[in-house]
Each structure stands twice: as structure tokens, then as C-alpha cells.
Amino acid sequence: MTSLVPLQPTSAPAAYDPATLAVLAAMEQAAEEHLDAIRPHNTKRGYANDWRLWEEFHGWLAERTGHPLALTDVTKGTLVGFVIWLDTVKIAAPNSIDRRITGVTVTARAQGVDVPRAVTEAARKALKPLKLDPDRIARGRGKAPAATPEQLRQMYAAAPAGLAGLRDRALWLMAFGIAGRSAEVSALRTDGIVLVSEGLAVHVPSVKQRPPRDVVVAYGKNPDTCPVRAWLTWKAAAGLTSGPAFRPVSVHGHLGTEGLSPSGCQEIISRSAERAGVAVRLTGHSMRAGFITTSRKAGKREEKIRAQSGHAANSPVFWGYIQEADRWVDAASEDIGL
The missing domain is CATH 1.10.443.10 (Intergrase catalytic core)
Structure with missing residues (x-):
């Protein structure tokens, strides 16, 4: 009878030698540079704007807590807080908030920040009920009021x-x-x-x-x-x-x-x-x-x-x-x- 438990290796895999690690690191860097080069310019500008909103959120947060956090502190708490801030302070549409989550995450990771999947999942979990609210969905739609x-x-x-x-x-x-x-x-x-x-x-x-x-x-x-x-x-x-x-x-x-x-x-x-x-x-x-x-x-x-x-x-x-x-x-x- 075939076992459902995979066979275990008889020995641990050998650690990479320094030369191999250097080649892998260079390939990682080259991959990041290539992906950045082929990313559309409008997407880059959008991500930059997302990050500026992230900076604004941190400034708003610092005013209320009396303690500034590092922009690289992309945690479950800060990213969920960002979603709530975009919804209640910026009155942003849910689809716009969804894009902001992506922009902040991509930018942070490009800076070497480890943003676990659980963090982005928590942010989108907070966003989910907002996407079901007709009033929020309607934000940004319809005829714009004329400025006077x-x-x-x-x-x-x-x-x-x-x-x-x-x-x-x-x-x-x-x-x-x-x-x-x-x-x-x-x-x-x-x-x-x-x-x-x-x-x-x-x-x-x-x-x-x-x-x-x-x-x-x-x-x-x-x-x-x-x-x-x-x-x-x-x-x-x-x-x-x-x-x-x-x-x-x-x-x-x-x-x-x-x-x-x-x-x-x-x-x-x-x-x-x-x-x-x-x-x-x-x-x-x-x-x-x-x-x-x-x-x-x-x-x-x-x-x-x-x-x-x-x-x-x-x-x-x-x-x-x-x-x-x-x-x-x-x-x-x-x-x-x-």
C-alpha cells in the first residue's frame, strides 16, 4: 500500500557555498531591475502616489499617538489602520483602497521590507465588507459637482x-x-x-x-x-x-x-x-x-x-x-x- 507520507531525505541538503550564494543574489537583483524596467510608467507613478499616502497616514498617526513610526513598519496593525484611514478620512472608494494596499506592499518589498502574506490578507479582510457597501462603491462615480x-x-x-x-x-x-x-x-x-x-x-x-x-x-x-x-x-x-x-x-x-x-x-x-x-x-x-x-x-x-x-x-x-x-x-x- 502506498504511504501518504512522503519519504524523508536521509540527510539534510548541503548548504550553498559562498560563490553560489553570490550568483543567486546577483540573479535576484537582476530580476528586480528587469521587472522594474518593464513595469509601465503610469503604474510606477501610481505606486509612488500610494507611498505618499502611506507617508501622510503615518504623519496623521503620529499627530494622534505622539510617536512617529517608521514607514517600513508595514504590519497587520498599520496596514489595517491604513485601510480604515483611507475609508473614513480620505473617503476613498473600495477599489481605490485595494490598489493602495498593492502599491504600499510592492514599494515596501522593493525597499527590502519583509511584508508577510498574512499582513496583506488582514488588510483585504478589513476591506471586504466595504466592497459590499453600495454607498462606498458609489464613491467617485456619478456626476462630479461643479466647483464655484x-x-x-x-x-x-x-x-x-x-x-x-x-x-x-x-x-x-x-x-x-x-x-x-x-x-x-x-x-x-x-x-x-x-x-x-x-x-x-x-x-x-x-x-x-x-x-x-x-x-x-x-x-x-x-x-x-x-x-x-x-x-x-x-x-x-x-x-x-x-x-x-x-x-x-x-x-x-x-x-x-x-x-x-x-x-x-x-x-x-x-x-x-x-x-x-x-x-x-x-x-x-x-x-x-x-x-x-x-x-x-x-x-x-x-x-x-x-x-x-x-x-x-x-x-x-x-x-x-x-x-x-x-x-x-x-x-x-x-x-x-x-
């Missing part, structure tokens, strides 16, 4: 001091001024934003097979909501001459070299609105919607607005914004003898 100039002034007043605050102000005002998608704001280049006498001439690069466009952003009458002044202030403070227009700023005020990812741009806008106490949750798309509705209410022509936003002439989304802006113009219930 009043809300932008609220955000301006509440922006933090320092380089990060200058960056944040310039980012959301530029997004509003060009009626830009978050991916377009992320793709903006410093040398593509040129100062002219009337304001800024901005080249909006092609993203996701959409055609590029060249738009103009005029000086604003209110300094607190003027995209031109905000951009020039950020550019000078950051010493930008070329490369990405908007970049990460560390908690210590150090400027990064890579551009912010689209999700990073979105989160700056949402976080800034939340900090300012804006009653609705603004998203990256709120700046785009806000420009179209605000411009229309100011009496701007449809073709001018479409040239700024890049919408097609028959875009139902664009005409939905126009209808919203025109809702109270010559309303059907107005002046009918009631």
Missing part, C-alpha cells in the same frame, strides 16, 4: 503654508482655468505654459488618444482665484524651468522631480476642498465642470467654452453642463402670471 469661484476662494484661504500650499493653489486654479481633466493637469509641462501680456498660453498635451489643444488663461480679477498669479508664484517658489508643471512636495518641503499622477492631482483637489470645509465633495472633474458652468453663466459662447474644454460639438456631456448652467435663464416657470 466661491469654493475656490474657500480652498485658497485654507491652503497650508509653504511650497505644498503654493503648489495646491496653482494646481486647482490651473485645472479650473483650462477646464482640464486630471490626466491633462498631470501631463502639463512647465515649458508648455507661457506668460503673455494677457495671461497664460497653455499647451494641453494629448492624453488617452484625445487630441492636444492650445488654450489661453486670462488674469483673474480676484487675486485669490487668479490662475495666472498662482502659477507664477508656484513656478518661482519651486524654481521650475522645465519638466512636469506639478510635482510632489515632501512633508519636509522637498520638491520631487517626477510629475504628479492623475490620481495625485485628484486627491489634492479633494483634500483641499475637505480642508476648507466645502459642503460637497469636490473631485478632479469638479474643476472642469465648474469652468464650463461658470463660463456659461458669465455669458460666454458655446464654441469658446468647447475650445477651452476640448469637447466635441455633439458631446452630450458638454451640453449637459450647458443645460445645467442655463437652468434658471428664462425659466419656464418665470413671469407666467403665477
